[in-house]
Amino acid sequence: MKLRNLPFLFFAVAIFFSWVITSCGGKPENDLTTPAGIAAALAEDSTNPEALHARARMYITRNRPDSALTDMLKAIARDSSVSGYFVTLGDAYLMVNQTRYTRQALERAIRLEPDNKDAHMKLAELFLYVEMRQEAINEVNEVLKLDRNNPKGYYLKGIIYKESGDTSLAVSSFMTTIEQDPKYVLAYEQIGLIYAGARNPRAIDYYQSALRLDPKNSLTRYNLGMFYQETGQIDKAMETYQELVELDKSFPNGYYNMGFILFEYKNDIKAALPMFEKAASAGGKYPAAVYMIGVCQEKLGNKEQAIANYRQVLILDSRLETAREGLIRLGAKP
Numbered sequence: 220m221k222l223r224n225l226p227f228l229f230f231a232v233a234i235f236f237s238w239v240i241t242s243c244g245g246k247p248e249n250d251l252t253t254p255a256g257i258a259a260a261l262a263e264d265s266t267n268p269e270a271l272h273a274r275a276r277m278y279i280t281r282n283r284p285d286s287a288l289t290d291m292l293k294a295i296a297r298d299s300s301v302s303g304y305f306v307t308l309g310d311a312y313l314m315v316n317q318t319r320y321t322r323q324a325l326e327r328a329i330r331l332e333p334d335n336k337d338a339h340m341k342l343a344e345l346f347l348y349v350e351m352r353q354e355a356i357n358e359v360n361e362v363l364k365l366d367r368n369n370p371k372g373y374y375l376k377g378i379i380y381k382e383s384g385d386t387s388l389a390v391s392s393f394m395t396t397i398e399q400d401p402k403y404v405l406a407y408e409q410i411g412l413i414y415a416g417a418r419n420p421r422a423i424d425y426y427q428s429a430l431r432l433d434p435k436n437s438l439t440r441y442n443l444g445m446f447y448q449e450t451g452q453i454d455k456a457m458e459t460y461q462e463l464v465e466l467d468k469s470f471p472n473g474y475y476n477m478g479f480i481l482f483e484y485k486n487d488i489k490a491a492l493p494m495f496e497k498a499a500s501a502g503g504k505y506p507a508a509v510y511m512i513g514v515c516q517e518k519l520g521n522k523e524q525a526i527a528n529y530r531q532v533l534i535l536d537s538r539l540e541t542a543r544e545g546l547i548r549l550g551a552k553p
Contacts, residue, residue, distance in 0.1 A: 268294035268304065275307050284314035302332035309341060321345055336365050340372065347379055355379050370399035374406055386413050404432045408439050415446045422446050437467040444476065453484050464497075471502030478511060488515050506535040510542050517545065526551045 250256030260270035271294035309324035343358035377392030407429035414422035444459035478494030513528030532542035
């Protein structure tokens with residue numbers, strides 16, 4: 220065969236297969252990754268299990284677990300042989316806190332497909348959620364048997380050890396997570412938390428590593444500020460909280476802790492007051508911030524404002540006896 224005839228041959232083969240597809244009644248399948256494709260598939264067959272499963276996944280992402288449950292029960296009634304259908308059913312049950320049914324669904328998924336890592340992982344997470352820690356470890360070990368380089372598996376193992384109080388094994392597991400995936404932010408955060416709890420200065424390194432990977436992580440920046448504050452590094456704490464509220468103006472604890480430092484360590488009540496006011500504004504119902512506004516007003520000699528603030532505190536949380544004491548101290552009825 221001469222090379223110049225090859226293009227014609229490829230063209231002829233393509234035409235041939237297009238005829239075969241047409242003669243078999245073939246046409247492109249509906250795209251089940253789009254709402255339009257799912258709708259089209261269900262318009263053709265309202266019990267199409269693949270389409271029902273796809274729509275259920277969509278409902279889950281839209282926080283509509285009841286609709287997801289309805290679709291998955293229909294899909295499984297049509298085809299109960301697919302492991303992934305039971306995993307999605309378990310997801311939907313967990314969203315409505317039906318943990319017993321979640322477990323049943325995930326265990327059914329594993330019976331159908333013993334090597335289903337997703338099912339084992341989610342069952343481990345469920346066991347952790349209901350504080351069945353040994354069962355959770357067992358399921359994570361199943362995941363790691365199937366995939367020894369699974370960073371999420373080591374991370375979840377670390378969480379289980381941490382919840383069990385074994386911080387040494389927890390740190391070891393989180394370290395392995397980082398070895399498997401150096402960009403696993405949550406592992407750095409967890410090591411930081413463990414070290415911070417022990418007042419270990421290495422906490423700073425891990426918090427900062429997490430922030431290099433995720434600079435907009437408000438909670439990690441707050442935890443770094445807390446470590447500085449709790450270890451007496453007040454200026455660094457103040458600087459960290461300032462960075463926090465510049466990045467996230469809706470984070471009330473950043474303002475509150477700035478106010479506390481100004482009030483307690485700097486004895487600058489006038490500067491502390493607007494920080495507590497911003498904390499109360501950003502935090503909605505934030506009785507501790509409202510109480511500190513009252514304390515500041517009292518120390519500044521603004522009796523009526525202080526009384527109003529203490530009364531507001533008791534409306535928000537009647538258990539705060541310090542606000543009641545403030546009213547008595549100012550000669551006002553609680």
